[in-house]
Amino acid sequence: MATEAEYRPFRQDMDAAARYLSIHPPLPRHLTTKFFTNMLYLQHWMRYTEVGFLIHPSVHLPTPGLKVADVACGTGIWLIELAKQVPKDAQLEGFYISSAHFPPKDELPENVKLGYMDMMQSVPENLLAQYDIVHVRGVVLYVFNDDPSELLANFMVLLKPGGYLCWDDLDLAAHNPKTSDPNVSHEIADKIEEFGRMWFKTQGLPFSWLRSLDTTLTSHGLEALVPHSQTVSNAGARPWTLMQPMANRHFFENDINTMCEAGKMPPGSPSAEEWREMSEGLIEECREGVRLLMDIVYIVGRKAVEQK
Numbered sequence: 248m249a250t251e252a253e254y255r256p257f258r259q260d261m262d263a264a265a266r267y268l269s270i271h272p273p274l275p276r277h278l279t280t281k282f283f284t285n286m287l288y289l290q291h292w293m294r295y296t297e298v299g300f301l302i303h304p305s306v307h308l309p310t311p312g313l314k315v316a317d318v319a320c321g322t323g324i325w326l327i328e329l330a331k332q333v334p335k336d337a338q339l340e341g342f343y344i345s346s347a348h349f350p351p352k353d354e355l356p357e358n359v360k361l362g363y364m365d366m367m368q369s370v371p372e373n374l375l376a377q378y379d380i381v382h383v384r385g386v387v388l389y390v391f392n393d394d395p396s397e398l399l400a401n402f403m404v405l406l407k408p409g410g411y412l413c414w415d416d417l418d419l420a421a422h423n424p425k426t427s428d429p430n431v432s433h434e435i436a437d438k439i440e441e442f443g444r445m446w447f448k449t450q451g452l453p454f455s456w457l458r459s460l461d462t463t464l465t466s467h468g469l470e471a472l473v474p475h476s477q478t479v480s481n482a483g484a485r486p487w488t489l490m491q492p493m494a495n496r497h498f499f500e501n502d503i504n505t506m507c508e509a510g511k512m513p514p515g516s517p518s519a520e521e522w523r524e525m526s527e528g529l530i531e532e533c534r535e536g537v538r539l540l541m542d543i544v545y546i547v548g549r550k551a552v553e554q555k
């Protein structure tokens with residue numbers, strides 16, 4: 248576990264992540280704001296409410312001495328909530344590329360520790376085969392060219408033999424604006440959706456890998472359990488929908504606007520002015536009843552007890 252002194256300054260972390268993401272530093276500003284911290288909290292509770300569990304009930308939690316790692320943990324809220332559900336002697340460790348979204352240390356449960364780790368780099372030796380459970384959530388935007396192998400290898404080496412990898416993500420390709428009222432227009436939502444798909448493709452992010460993650464886990468020697476996908480329910484439809492224009496506007500105000508002005512958007516992209524109008528229009532369409540939903544994908548892979 249990295250100590251606070253080992254944390255790199257946030258800006259430096261973010262620039263390293265930007266280089267990895269093939270985006271020229273500085274990293275998209277929207278990822279660095281306190282608004283983004285709030286979004287992470289909001290998304291956590293929305294997700295938890297939808298799926299109803301932190302760890303899938305099929306996962307056997309060894310007691311005593313449970314050790315859990317949450318990779319790319321963001322705020323650490325998943326572990327903070329998990330601390331309420333597991334014995335006090337469980338060691339819960341969160342890793343992230345920066346401490347920017349971490350709460351103050353004195354607000355953490357005693358058995359939760361948050362520290363530095365870049366999930367794209369080789370795992371430090373002292374963390375190898377240490378964990379009964381490795382949890383990872385919301386990294387879909389960091390799996391390039393439809394190949395999760397590199398990340399998967401890093402997650403797997405953290406696991407003890409017999410340990411479980413719990414991968415929880417959103418299928419951004421299953422994201423179609425809908426409305427049950429034919430009189431409600433979703434023209435702007437469709438336009439943003441279409442641009443989003445084009446943008447993700449140009450960034451090497453087609454997201455198809457997510458639908459075959461169970462097969463990929465198997466081919467890497469994990470036993471794939473509970474491949475599970477669910478569309479956000481009607482009960483969750485409003486908060487999920489309303490969160491998105493909010494995120495969209497934040498992205499626009501922090502990044503798209505500047506990229507448009509600097510001429511860095513892909514050819515055929517809307518202008519800054521068109522973006523501004525679309526952001527406002529999207530809020531209006533959602534207010535009128537358009538639903539912006541996506542699928543939640545949850546997969547568990549178990550590492551063999553005996554390594555061949």
Ligand SMILES: C[S@@+](CC[C@H](N)C(=O)[O-])C[C@H]1O[C@@H](n2cnc3c(N)ncnc32)[C@H](O)[C@@H]1O
Pocket residue numbers: 264267278287288291318319320321322342343344364365366367383384385386389
């Ligand atoms: C959608 S957030 C999810 C955070 C957290 N898992 C959650 O569910 O609340 C994904 C995070 O991965 C972070 N990330 C990007 N590259 C990373 C890397 N190389 N190592 C660790 N985290 C990274 C991003 O900064 C982003 O905040």
